[in-house]
Amino acid sequence: MKLYDTKARRLMAFEPVTEGEVSIYVCGPTVQSEPHIGHLRSALVYDLFTRWFEANGKKVTLIRNVTDIDDKVLEKAQETKTPWWQLAHTNELLFASDYRKLMIRDPSYEPRATGHIPQMLSLISLLIERGHAYQALDGSGSVYFDVRSLPSYGSLTNQPIDEIEVEGIGSGKKQPQDFALWKAAKKTEPDTAKWDSDYGPGRPGWHIECSAMATHYLGAQFDIHGGGLDLRFPHHENELAQSSAAGHGFAKYWVHNGLVNIAGQKMSKSLNNSVYSKELFSLAEPQVVRYYLMSAHYRSVLDFAPEVLEEAKTALERIYGFLERAERELELTRFQELELEINLPEDFVSEMNEDLNIPAALAVIHEAVRSGNTHLDEQRLSEASQQRSQLYKMLEIIGLAPNQWLVGSSLEHQALDLLIKALIAERNAAREAKDYARADAIRDSLIQAGIELSDASNQTHWSLS
Structure with a gap:
């Protein structure tokens, strides 16, 4: 299989760290608000990767975290006058419900940031010990990563340090590009959002959360780190920096899914054009939404307008229509049972192995429907049965087989x-x-x-x- 590695900026042959196994860490949601279409697309992409690896006999360990403590969570909690932990938990349940609706399978583990503070503090301590982090110069109790201590900093996004967007000046930093590993407690923040540390009470920075959780569950080196394209900088760049500085091999491949446009415009809070999951599910059945979300290549921009769901519904009905017709017309013949051991079409395998090219794989599926209907029209029952069995197998892999749904x-x-x-x-x-x-x-x-x-x-x- 070939994967597009964002860091290498090219397609690369996938060779797992451990033969026969695949380890994946995906940045899950920051649960300050309800899920939107971009969240669902990202989760589905890595569900599809997992299904394809498993279809090829690999044992997959997928970690998808929940960021339940963060600036955004605290700000939203203050704005809504809700305890931050209650806000986070409520939204986490909404995400879980939507994942189930879309048949996105549970990850191997789904760690919360708040459950791994000791691992984060241990990693911070190691970075200080190795000369890559320092306590804030203003005595505030914050801890920062020293970007100039790591010559490879900026390698994920190919940016020179002096041209990097500054995350926040901060009076306690050596240079503006340094980023927070530990944030000293503020008087304006609730006592429940702070933990004791050797540096004083506070809470972890966003980036250290994922580095600590990834290595805790997958080890110092693992296969794939995934997430949305918007996370490349600063989040993934800083994850890579602090993990490399700690002496960890970290992710062998970096994979990023594309973002979502709404009627040709980038979806963003500033444009007030976000499409939330409840709107999607009010417009179409979950399996139609799943089909739509995988209709563009995972690295491409996915454009949304209400009519695209109608197109997805029509396409899915065409597929299911053939399966229903084949079941009826093959009933009481020697071809009525599915061939469970049938091989997948070579074209389907080839497209899935080419950086998970789902749109091209869907084209193979629709060609199978077309030829299957022709076989039925012309009473070639053996050939129609073979097409039906192959079609079922392809649909099961991408999570769209009729028997997988409610x-x-x-x-x-x-x-x-x-x-x-x-x-x-x-x-x-x-x-x-x-x-x-x-x-x-x-x-x-x-x-x-x-x-x-x-x-x-x-x-x-x-x-x-």
Whole structure:
């Protein structure tokens, strides 16, 4: 498999640190607010990576953290007059609910920043010991990373130190580019948002949180560090710096997913054009949203407008329509069972191995639908059965197989199937009795309801028109 490594700025052959295993750390949400479309897309990207690695026999350990203590969380809590921990927990539950709706599987571990303060303080202590960090010069109790102590600083985003955007001047810094590892407690912040340390009460900086959690769960070196493109700087640049300075190999590959545009404009708080998950789910079923979110290559910009969900719905209905038709027409034949050991199409495997090219893999899926329908039209049942089995296997890998979704929808289909089959039986009886007016009336009523009948030599099938 090939991955685009952001640090190397090119496609690279993926070679895991440990043969047969894949270790992934993904920056999860900062839970100061409810989830939006960008959060869902990012989580889905790494769910798809995990599924594909597992389909290739790899044992995957996926860590997706929750940043539950941060400047943004405290600011939002103050603004809403809500305890910060309550705000964080409430939003964390919303994220978890949305992940489940989209069939995004749970990570191996989902650590909260607040549960790993000792690991962060240990890493800070090591950086001071190695000469890469220092206590604030103003005696405030903060601790900063000395960017000039690390010659490779800026290597992720290819920026010279003097041209780097300053994170905040700060009176206790040696130079403006230095960033906080530990933030001294402020009188304006609640006592519950501070922890004791050798430097005085305070809380961790954002960047040290992920470095500490990643190495705690995955070790000093692991395979992939992922996250949104907006995290490359300063967050990931600073993670890489402090982990390298600690002597850790850290991430072998850096992978970043693209951002979301709303009707051609970048989604941002300043433009007030954010699309939140509750709006997405009010416009379309979760499996349609999942299809839409994977419809652009993960490194590309994903554009949103309400009509794209209609397009995704139509595409998904075309896929499911073939599967339903194949199930009906292969019933009571020697091809009615799925071939569980069937090989994936070579084109699908090739596209998935080319930096997880899901849009191209979806094109392979739609070609399978087209050719499968042709095989059914021409009564080539063996070939139609093979296409159906391959299609199911491809859909299972990307999390869109019908049997992976909620039971409720399949129960609705079963009920509809029973009703329509009863009408078909009544129509067949009318035809045998030469009551053609009744038979035609049943057929016409089904057509008006959007049900199309197809008379084969030995049975009648139905489909949504």
